[in-house]
Amino acid sequence: MAKNLLTIEDLILRFYTYEGIVEALDKVNLNIKDGETLGVVGETGCGKTVTGLSTLVLVPPPGKIEEGHILFDKKGKTIDLLSQDEAFLRDIRGEDISMVFQDPRSALNPVYTVLEQISEVFLHHRRREFIEQVLKHPLTGFERKIYEKMLENPESFTLKVISKIPIINRYKRKLKDEISSEVIRVLKEMQISDPKRVVDMYPHELSGGMAQRVVIAIALACNPKLLIADEPTTNLDVTIQLQILNLIRELKRKFGSTIEYITHDLGVVAEMCDRVAVMYAGNIVEIADVMELFKNPLHPYTKALLESIPRPGKEFKSIEGTVPSLINPPKGCRFHERCPYAMEICTKEKPVLKEITKKHSIQCHLY
Amino acid sequence: MDVKSKLHEFRLGMQPSIDELKFIATRIKSSPLSIVGAAIVIFFIILALAAPRIAIPGHPSQGGNPYMMPKFGILATPQPPGSTIKDNYARFGTTAWQYDIYYGCVWGSRSAFRVGILVVIPSLLIGLALGTLAGYYGGYIDELLMRFTDIIIAFPSLILCMAFIVVLVPIGIERLDAVMLAFVLVGWPSYARIIRGEALRIKNEDYIEAAKSIGCSDFRVILKHILPNSIYPVVIMASLDIGTIVLGVAALTFLGLGAPEGWADWGQLITYSRNFIYGKPTDPYCYWYTFIIPGLFISFFTLGWNLLGDAFRDILDPTIRRK
Amino acid sequence: MSKVSALIETEALKKYYPITGGILRRRVGEVRAVDGVSLNIPKKKCFGLVGESGCGKTTFAKTMIRLLKPNSGHIYFDVPEDIKEEIAKLEQSKKSPKLKKLRAQYDLATFRGKKLKSMRRKMQIVYQDPTRSLNPRMLVKDIVGEPLIVQKLAKGTERRKKTLEILGKVGLTEKHMYRYPHEFSGGQRQRIAIARALVTNPEFVVLDEPTSSVDVSVRSQLLNLFQDLRRELGLTYLFISHDLSIVECIADQVAVMYLGKIVELAETTELYKNPLHPYSLALFSSIPIPDPAVKRKRIELKGEVPSPVNPPKGCRFHPRCSEVIELCRKEEPELIDVGNGHFVACHLFHK
DSSP states (O other): OOOEEEEEEEEEEEETTTTTEEEEEEEEEEEEEEEEEEEEOTTTTTHHHHHHHTTTTTTOTTEEEEEEEEEEEEEEEEEEEEGOOOOHHHHHHHHTTTESSSSSHHHHOOSSSSHHHHHHHHHSHHHHHHHHHHSOOOOOOOHHHHHHHHHHHHHHHHHHTTTTTTTTTGGHHHHHHHHHHHHHHHHHHTTOOOHHHHTTTOOGOOOOHHHHEEEHHHHHHTSSSEEEESTTTTTHHHHHHHHHHHHHHHHHHOOOOOOEEEOEEEEHHHHHSSSSEEEEEEEEEEEEHHHHHHHOOOOOHHHHHHSSOOOOTSSSOOOSSOOOOOSSOOOTTTGGGGGGOGGGGTTTTTOOOEEEEEEEEEOTTTO | HHHHHHHHHHHHHHHHHHHHHHHHHHHHHHOOOHHHHHHHHHHHHHHHHHHHHHHHOOOGTTTTTBBOOOOOOSSSOOOOOOOOOHHHHHHHHOGGGGGHHHHHHHHHHHHHHHHOOOOOOHHHHHHHHHHHHHHHHHHHHHHHHHHHHHHHSSSSHHHHHHHHHHHHHHHHHHHHHHHHHHHHHHHHHHHHHHHHHHHHTTTSHHHHHHHHHHTHHHHHHHEEEEEEEEHHHHHHHHHHHHHHHHHHHHHHHHHSSOOTTBOOOOHHHHHGGGGGEEEEEEETTGGGGTTHHHHHHHHHHHHHHHHHHHHHHHHHHHTTOOO | OOOEEEEEEEEEEEEEEEEETTTEEEEEEEEEEEEEEEEEEETOOOEEEEOTTTHHHHHHHHHHHTTSSSSEEEESSSHHHHHHHHHHHHHTTTOOHHHHHHHHHHHHGGHHHHHHHHHTTTEEEEOOOOHSSOOSSSHHHHHHHHHHHHHHOOOHHHHHHHHHHHHHHHHHGGGEEEEEOOGHHHHHHHHHHHHHHHTTOOEEEEEETTTTOOHHHHHHHHHHHHHHHHHTOOEEEEEEEOHHHHHHHSSSSEEEEEETTTEEEEEHHHHSSSSSSSHHHHHHHHOOSSSSTTOOOOOOOOOOOOOTOOSSSSSSTTOOOTTOOOHHHHHHOEEEEEEEEEEEEGGGGGG
């Protein structure tokens, strides 16, 4: 029985806006096992993206995480990410947990080349290893002394001064070359056929599919244990989407990453995921193995969602009503206003996530 | 029955405007600086409107024109505040040649508003018209207009103003009118540039194309679709400009090219203090009231409009609203 | 061709965008967005147009309803069959003056000014993103009522009545009239856009990815609305989408576009059951199926879509085609009828 890599416990998240307090996440409970791909499905506004951002503790103001724990298993030790300081979290981001975003063009900085952006990850997390690599090469006495100094005292004042002087700081090139060859290797892994040409390109020169590969390269550069993918293929053409999905599958096989795949596309979920969590209005309403979920959906929302997939020849089924505003969310179960099976208790009491079988949990008063 | 439904429709139609006003009021309340700005501007408006009551005209030296400052005597040296010259009480003292500072400051607010509004509104309108046309049509019209604005902006504005005034006055245009016309001619390019930028940005939006798809003429597209969406930066600039224009006119008056002799204008008051700024060797700044008091009026007027302009920007900027 | 008469027909429609460069802004090349498309949309049917980004489907639709001016080609909107035949005959015998006169009278590509404006009443478009297609500073009643003003169709109370009527058809009420677009949800905004498109009683409506920007649950509501409105008002649709599963459910006929040209065209059931063109095969196989039990062969296309500035010689798809033969590199295939109303542009089917 694989153990949990990530456990989110009773997470409450609120946004303080002009129009009121948005109860974005309402006691969310989620766990991802080591090595699996968990899909998080839901419509716009259900809270799936902020759940991913919370894991990295990157929720922008006016959002605030009020309560809860996010337990991450780092090399055998369980730590609560919400009680760590910023410096610790910066080390974790990119090294242990990474994120791939929806729009590749806006996830990349338009004024830096591909090489510079991927190098940044290496420079932050793997600086020592690269310096050690450089020291293995034949170096002039001066260069060797500088690199050794970089290893033992990176914050030294002399180093900072020397690195600014124009001709003398050419020693940096050795480090850059070392990183550059690693970047090219990473891009080859991303099935980019001509990495030497791509490294010097700027984001606006890349096509959508290529840009998304670069974003994935940045995320996977240091081989993190957990990859959070937030709708990575939504903005791409369907044939390119196939390429990227195949790529993600291949990379998972090679590196054994655990993936939290956030999307609204049930087809992608059926393709990529082992387990699925369904979210509605800031709650996880159902979690199940993927086969189980599609064959035997229990929660009324999940049922309605699966029924609304367009099928030829049949009429389009839609869900009555609209997603409620989270500023003053409905009392009790947040879905009760649109639920065809709503009962008295649904309007008063919020249901708890209950485990029906080992493979299937649900949050609904019907069970 | 018809009256009732018309009333009903009127009330429904007013609702969105009422909602907007409520939103603006909340934003103003949350920013103390905008309240200060609004208060200052309102103070000056009241001052200008109440001028005939607060500083009563009718002194024989005015020659029947209330916009001329009353002259209480013929001495060159300014008299301090509170002194009485020939039975005339000078609350803020007098300038060189005995013009009443109090009267000048109060009626100067009228002058300030007149100059400010009569310069900003035509500049705005000309800039809007030309800028929108340039931005919307592009091509040669745009190139031509931009070169025009380049030429005007290339000159230092005050110098160019002076050049215009020197040309306009001999033709027979009244002194103050010439000053205002000069400012309009120098000021419209800035507005045109801003609006042109906005028009360029907006003309590629979907709703513009949608308007064309239902058959809107170019004129209608510009008037009803582009202008309402691009007017915010211009409104902000205009409110900031009112303060700047008054300063500019004051500067020109100081140099001798602005308001005519004896006109009730803050810049004119400071001009009269030119020879008395340093005061006596034994008693420096003893004539402080000749330039500090009118100076305060100018400063606060400009400050008020600047704060109000900032407030407008915070309120009207659609990208930072609803936060 | 088809038994049902065509509402709108295009012939070899081309739309190029010039690329200017250099100091004097000379034309250095052109983006061949639409490169010779001949299509025939039958009355009161829903015609689907699919393809990936950059294939030219939106440009084609906008050129077809004259939001853009075509570089060459002809558009015939509701022109009787005998006139079209006459034009075809005249073209062959090259009798200029009468041809020119007929063209000026019936060819939408040549219309200008008042004539074009009056045609706009009959053709409308619904855009993909309702947030961008509605003027944020206009009230709903003005947005929906504007076409009536511009086309001089109704005034005052009459206009108000018509506006209310069309809003009712899309499921909105009187109290929605006095609000701004940003106060509505995505689905409601799209309804406002639909109301605006329908208020002049058009015959032809272009739906440009109308459900791409809204939620899954709202999508079905909108699709049902489209079908109801088509039945009720006798509309003809051109439904553009990159979402093949939606097109399968709503369209009667589907055409597949690639790099500015139509590569395959057939009735919906026929096309989805039996795609012939290698690109169509790859396209259809790449749709993820929402059923984990189904495992099927997916054709992964290599490489990226080439730029429409310099399309490949011969068949445009040949650099990425797995079935490429020598002829494909030299000659561009024509759209050929392979029976059953199914057309393909591929040398493999030129028997």
